[in-house]
Amino acid sequence: xxxxxxxxxxxxxxxxxxxxxxxxxxxxxxxxxxxxxxxxxxxxxxxxxxxxxxxxxxxxxxxxxxxxxxxxxxxxxxxxxxxxxxxxxxxxxxxxxxxxxxxxxxxxxxxxxxxxxxxxxxxxxxxxxxxxxxxxxxxxxxxxxxxxxxxxxxxxxxxxxxxxxxxxxxxxxxxxxxxxxxx
Amino acid sequence: xxxxxxxxxxxxxxxxxxxxxxxxxxxxxxxxxxxxxxxxxxxxxxxxxxxxxxxxxxxxxxxxxxxxxxxxxxxxxxxxxxxxxxxxxxxxxxxxxxxxxxxxxxxxxxxxxxxxxxxxxxxxxxxxxxxxxxxxxxxxxxxxxxxxxxxxxxxxxxxxxxxxxxxxxxxxxxxxxxxxxxxxxxxxxxxxxxxxxxxxxxxxxxxxxxxxxxxxxxxxxxxxxxxxxxxxxxxxxxxxxxxxxxxxxxxxxxxxxxxxxxxxxxxxxxxxxxxxx
Numbered sequence: 001x002x003x004x005x006x007x008x009x010x011x012x013x014x015x016x017x018x019x020x021x022x023x024x025x026x027x028x029x030x031x032x033x034x035x036x037x038x039x040x041x042x043x044x045x046x047x048x049x050x051x052x053x054x055x056x057x058x059x060x061x062x063x064x065x066x067x068x069x070x071x072x073x074x075x076x077x078x079x080x081x082x083x084x085x086x087x088x089x090x091x092x093x094x095x096x097x098x099x100x101x102x103x104x105x106x107x108x109x110x111x112x113x114x115x116x117x118x119x120x121x122x123x124x125x126x127x128x129x130x131x132x133x134x135x136x137x138x139x140x141x142x143x144x145x146x147x148x149x150x151x152x153x154x155x156x157x158x159x160x161x162x163x164x165x166x167x168x169x170x171x172x173x174x175x176x177x178x179x180x181x182x183x
Numbered sequence: 184x185x186x187x188x189x190x191x192x193x194x195x196x197x198x199x200x201x202x203x204x205x206x207x208x209x210x211x212x213x214x215x216x217x218x219x220x221x222x223x224x225x226x227x228x229x230x231x232x233x234x235x236x237x238x239x240x241x242x243x244x245x246x247x248x249x250x251x252x253x254x255x256x257x258x259x260x261x262x263x264x265x266x267x268x269x270x271x272x273x274x275x276x277x278x279x280x281x282x283x284x285x286x287x288x289x290x291x292x293x294x295x296x297x298x299x300x301x302x303x304x305x306x307x308x309x310x311x312x313x314x315x316x317x318x319x320x321x322x323x324x325x326x327x328x329x330x331x332x333x334x335x336x337x338x339x340x341x342x343x344x345x346x347x348x349x350x351x352x353x354x355x356x357x358x359x360x361x362x363x364x365x366x367x368x369x370x371x372x373x374x375x376x377x378x379x380x381x382x383x384x385x386x387x388x389x390x391x392x393x394x395x396x397x398x399x400x401x402x403x404x405x406x407x408x409x410x411x412x413x414x415x416x417x418x419x420x421x422x423x424x425x426x427x428x429x430x431x432x433x434x435x436x437x438x439x440x441x442x443x444x445x446x447x448x449x450x451x452x453x454x455x456x457x458x459x460x
Contacts, residue, residue, distance in 0.1 A: 034299060064247045065287040073287055074247035079329045079362050101329075102362035102420065123233045124419055125364040125452045127250040128241035146302040147250075147289050159233075161421070172361055172420060 023157040036086040050141030057097030062147035074127030077101040113168030120160035133158040185317040189269025196278025199323040201286035203456035207238040214428040227423030252288040253325030255307035264317035324455040333359035339442040355446040361420015364450030372445040374437035384447035387431035
């Protein structure tokens with residue numbers, strides 16, 4: 001299986017097509033509902049962000065508590081659609097990759113195309129399995145949010161499927177648009 | 184008359200919280216394995232295999248099957264011949280807190296739903312029923328919210344035909360689509376009041392997926408399962424024959440003027456554990 005490195009280079013993003021299965025190695029940041037709300041607000045008000053969004057990749061994930069002696073707890077993806085309202089602002093600010101599960105809105109898909117980013121799926125409901133690909137986890141911001149805090153994760157061979165590619169094609173049906181051709 | 188100490192109930196609930204979250208129900212695992220063997224699509228097989236592997240890893244490493252360790256739901260069936268010494272409700276709540284801490288599970292509960300305050304482990308949702316006999320039965324169902332968010336209730340008129348009801352149930356799955364971690368287990372509650380139909384739908388998830396049923400509903404369940412599995416949503420919504428593992432229906436008498444039907448979806452990580460004291 002193809003291995004890609006984070007940060008995602010332009011030419012790598014361009015080549016990724018819906019349905020492609022890849023393994024990623026590099027840094028991803030967890031962020032879900034409340035963290036997105038705060039990030040979008042910070043962008044709007046021009047405040048400093050807790051991590052550099054330019055070229056970054058976020059993972060819609062709120063892990064369980066970390067058991068003693070382990071790097072991270074169970075850490076699978078949450079439903080991406082709940083982040084849709086905030087995603088266009090993050091894309092505009094330089095976000096290049098997103099990992100989650102399920103469909104995205106037509107606005108998000110348009111944003112992915114416009115800013116040449118990519119949306120990945122990962123195995124949903126497989127948090128124990130995915131924990132094995134996390135080599136380091138460091139809290140970065142919003143620790144008051146508990147599991148919704150932003151964590152910097154160093155991942156290795158983390159399995160992904162391209163859900164929306166930079167040409168704006170989605171692996172799922174969107175609105176009246178039929179499901180794009182799957183591999 | 185059986186006497187049970189509240190502290191024993193605390194202990195039992197605590198263990199059930201951990202067990203439910205790290206050890207996937209054998210009936211669910213069995214269905215997942217069978218589905219993996221029966222899929223034609225390579226991708227669907229791969230995803231189902233990952234789900235089966237995930238359950239193995241979770242059990243071996245004592246990690247939660249899913250990071251969403253749910254809103255803890257506790258079902259209590261208390262025999263009328265049981266006397267609890269101490270505070271039953273407080274005992275249950277204490278047990279949930281202890282289990283979630285011990286299992287390194289997720290604190291996913293916000294105390295004020297509109298203010299979204301800092302998340303905690305508590306409180307659980309508790310359903311208590313009084314039954315005959317001298318036993319106390321405890322069931323913990325950690326209900327993830329990706330799937331809980333897709334719940335639907337419809338108050339049909341009493342003359343509604345069965346086809347329309349089937350359409351509503353299948354339509355609920357169609358609208359959940361790929362977002363709530365398919366393959367699903369579909370809980371259906373028919374009858375009672377609006378709130379009771381929702382409770383029945385959730386209780387339906389507790390029934391073993393292979394359990395034999397009373398004929399009328401068994402046929403309805405298998406019809407619905409066939410229809411749902413023709414939707415081609417499939418594992419992770421990427422297509423395939425396995426959109427649902429099972430449909431479980433629970434019913435209750437209802438009013439002459441109504442016909443409530445509720446659908447409560449579970450993701451493939453349908454977790455619960457039961458103890459009888």
